[in-house]
Amino acid sequence: MKQIQADVVVIGGGTAGMGAFRNARLHTDNVYLIESHVFGTTCARVGCMPSKLLIAAAEARHHALHTDPFGVHLDKDSIQVNGEEVMNRVKSERDRFVGFVVSDVEEWPADKRIMGSAKFIDAHTVQIDDHTQITAKRFVIATGSRPVIVPAWEALGDRLIVNDDVFSWDTLPESVAVFGPGVIGLELGQALHRLGVKVEIFGKGGLLGGISDPVVLEEAKTVFGEELALHLDAETEVKLNDEGRVEIKWTQGGESGVFTADYLLAAIGRRPNVDNIGLENLDIERDARGVPVADPLTMQTSIPHIFIAGDASNQLPLLHEAADQGKIAGDNAGRFPNIAGGLRRSTIGVVFTSPQIASIGLRYAQVTERYAAENFVCGEVSFRNQGRSRVMLVNKGHMRVYAEQGTGLFLGAEIVGPAAEHLAHLLAWAHQMKMTVPQMLDMPFYHPVIEEGLRTALRDVNAKLQSA
Numbered sequence: 001m002k003q004i005q006a007d008v009v010v011i012g013g014g015t016a017g018m019g020a021f022r023n024a025r026l027h028t029d030n031v032y033l034i035e036s037h038v039f040g041t042t043c044a045r046v047g048c049m050p051s052k053l054l055i056a057a058a059e060a061r062h063h064a065l066h067t068d069p070f071g072v073h074l075d076k077d078s079i080q081v082n083g084e085e086v087m088n089r090v091k092s093e094r095d096r097f098v099g100f101v102v103s104d105v106e107e108w109p110a111d112k113r114i115m116g117s118a119k120f121i122d123a124h125t126v127q128i129d130d131h132t133q134i135t136a137k138r139f140v141i142a143t144g145s146r147p148v149i150v151p152a153w154e155a156l157g158d159r160l161i162v163n164d165d166v167f168s169w170d171t172l173p174e175s176v177a178v179f180g181p182g183v184i185g186l187e188l189g190q191a192l193h194r195l196g197v198k199v200e201i202f203g204k205g206g207l208l209g210g211i212s213d214p215v216v217l218e219e220a221k222t223v224f225g226e227e228l229a230l231h232l233d234a235e236t237e238v239k240l241n242d243e244g245r246v247e248i249k250w251t252q253g254g255e256s257g258v259f260t261a262d263y264l265l266a267a268i269g270r271r272p273n274v275d276n277i278g279l280e281n282l283d284i285e286r287d288a289r290g291v292p293v294a295d296p297l298t299m300q301t302s303i304p305h306i307f308i309a310g311d312a313s314n315q316l317p318l319l320h321e322a323a324d325q326g327k328i329a330g331d332n333a334g335r336f337p338n339i340a341g342g343l344r345r346s347t348i349g350v351v352f353t354s355p356q357i358a359s360i361g362l363r364y365a366q367v368t369e370r371y372a373a374e375n376f377v378c379g380e381v382s383f384r385n386q387g388r389s390r391v392m393l394v395n396k397g398h399m400r401v402y403a404e405q406g407t408g409l410f411l412g413a414e415i416v417g418p419a420a421e422h423l424a425h426l427l428a429w430a431h432q433m434k435m436t437v438p439q440m441l442d443m444p445f446y447h448p449v450i451e452e453g454l455r456t457a458l459r460d461v462n463a464k465l466q467s468a
Helices: 015-024 042-046 048-065 083-106 151-159 183-194 214-227 319-335 364-370 387-391 420-432 437-441 451-467
Strands: 002-011 031-035 113-115 118-122 125-128 132-141 145-147 175-179 198-202 229-231 235-240 246-252 255-261 263-266 270-272 306-308 348-351 356-361 376-382 398-404 410-417
Touching: 002 015, 002 319, 015 031, 015 083, 015 132, 015 319, 031 132, 048 083, 048 183, 132 319, 151 235, 151 263, 175 183, 175 255, 183 198, 183 214, 183 263, 183 348, 198 246, 198 255, 214 229, 214 398, 214 410, 246 263, 306 319, 348 420, 356 420, 364 398, 364 410, 376 451, 387 451, 398 451, 410 420, 420 451, 437 451
Parallel strands: 002 031, 002 132, 031 113, 132 306, 175 198, 175 263, 198 229
Antiparallel strands: 118 125, 125 132, 145 270, 235 246, 246 255, 348 356, 356 410, 376 398, 398 410
16 A cells, blocks of 8 residues: 655546646645546536537527528428537547646646545545555545436436436437436437437426526526427336337326437436545535535635535536636645635526526525515516517527615626527626626617617616615
């Protein structure tokens, strides 16, 4: 058993782990990075980048099939999808993105990178498989997350897939049942549908795309329901049929049916990878899911010399958040005990569907938790008659913005609509700058642009602020 003495050990070589390793090394060279599988990021390998490649292919076919309203008539029968070519591009571009990440890792000292599964023996010692034991002064846990699987689904064998598996396909299947209408399920489900795959989406509780605002949610259900088979609050029975395909019997609202698919895509959520790293050997405070509780400004756990970052922290499982948390955790682990709060940006989330979904700052559910009804106001706009959106035939969706009564402080927004990714950035910048609605209305708006819809919503909320 090899014995190593270290200043800092980072467990996990994804976005957060790499950021933590990089920033800890600014304070000491005696830093080790441990990875159990492959170095690289969930985003580049099986997350945001390959999914956007699949979505881009889906949008190409969708646009080609819907040119008639513009007076542009194509032979629809000649528009064919070559599944092998689609997946070849997805995988080759994905590998290119991963290559950039791996090349960064390979520039770090080889003797400071250790492959294997790390487990805490005590608060200052980890063991990596059966070959290495490291005693360290500080640690950063950055072990990422994995898809949640319902145990009963495991009987489906290789007919059960997660998003990781989609991006290893050589071609497209004929049909997929998507369980989970959240970010991953909705993005992949719509993309596969637009590429000609037969898709039905199943969920519980009537949720869709992570939307908490009831008005925005109803519009999203209408818009996506026009295109996709949605069963958002269904009771289901899942099994393999005699042909070895997935059979889903469902009931919802007095209706019932059977959907047979080549695969069941599990997208009901992700679980932080903290259950197999020896936390039971530590006296560390954990939340209901068994995740170490951490200060969001410092990423410090209840054991002062142990920090946590990224998806493993169960705070905000997004790449930019993982990067920020990794930087904060690594910097504090490197400088410990002289820790400091790091930059925490305003929350921004985007679902790359069509139309897109976005949330900025406080979501509606958070506003209603923190404010009495008389202490906040909502402004809104429908995109159905918004000028530029109608010109481009993307005039579907709804936006609601929230402001504090009395001060006019912009609190947050939820959107389903065109160009939501760009609207979200404008709003996130305004939120981080703690702007008021009147200050936001003083900003320039060009004509004709989709952003004019945002101005309409801001004018609406401003009028309610002035009349109260």
